[in-house]
Amino acid sequence: MPLKTSTQFLLRDACAMYNVDDALAEAIIMASSGGVPNFCSFSKHCQLVNTLLPCPSASDVDTECVLQRTRWGLFGLFGYAARKTGFQGWFSTLLNAAPNIEYGVRHLAKMSVKYSGDDLLSAFNYGSPRHHDNGYANAQFIDKVKRYM
Numbered sequence: 001m002p003l004k005t006s007t008q009f010l011l012r013d014a015c016a017m018y019n020v021d022d023a024l025a026e027a028i029i030m031a032s033s034g035g036v037p038n039f040c041s042f043s044k045h046c047q048l049v050n051t052l053l054p055c056p057s058a059s060d061v062d063t064e065c066v067l068q069r070t071r072w073g074l075f076g077l078f079g080y081a082a083r084k085t086g087f088q089g090w091f092s093t094l095l096n097a098a099p100n101i102e103y104g105v106r107h108l109a110k111m112s113v114k115y116s117g118d119d120l121l122s123a124f125n126y127g128s129p130r131h132h133d134n135g136y137a138n139a140q141f142i143d144k145v146k147r148y149m
Contacts, residue, residue, distance in 0.1 A: 010101045018109035027148035032076030038095045041071045053083040067091045073128030
């Protein structure tokens with residue numbers, strides 16, 4: 001299912017603003033969520049949580065911990081990654097295309113400074129490249145992104 005035209009425009013604008021390859025960003029979206037804006041998935045394996053990052057004042061610590069370990073929206077962006085790139089709102093906001101694209105592209109741009117190639121894809125998906133004996137721990141994700149390129 002290709003992205004809606006309006007979503008493609010949002011993506012291209014954000015990619016231009018942050019100097020990110022829009023074809024790569026779209027491939028990551030398709031690999032992460034299949035282009036479904038309201039994608040949401042909790043990851044019991046994710047250990048990336050920081051309750052000191054700014055968040056809504058009414059959010060309690062336990063809820064914040066769970067929601068930072070959840071993937072949100074088009075980019076399948078972990079709540080933790082969104083917080084690290086400056087997102088301070090309610091995570092459900094990331095189910096809307098515009099803020100998800102904004103923070104997803106920001107996160108990709110931030111990762112692009114430190115990583116490239118397969119390391120970049122692994123880091124976007126896991127927070128840092130995760131190497132195993134015979135490649136990457138998230139090789140399926142990397143391969144899926146490449147198929148969409």
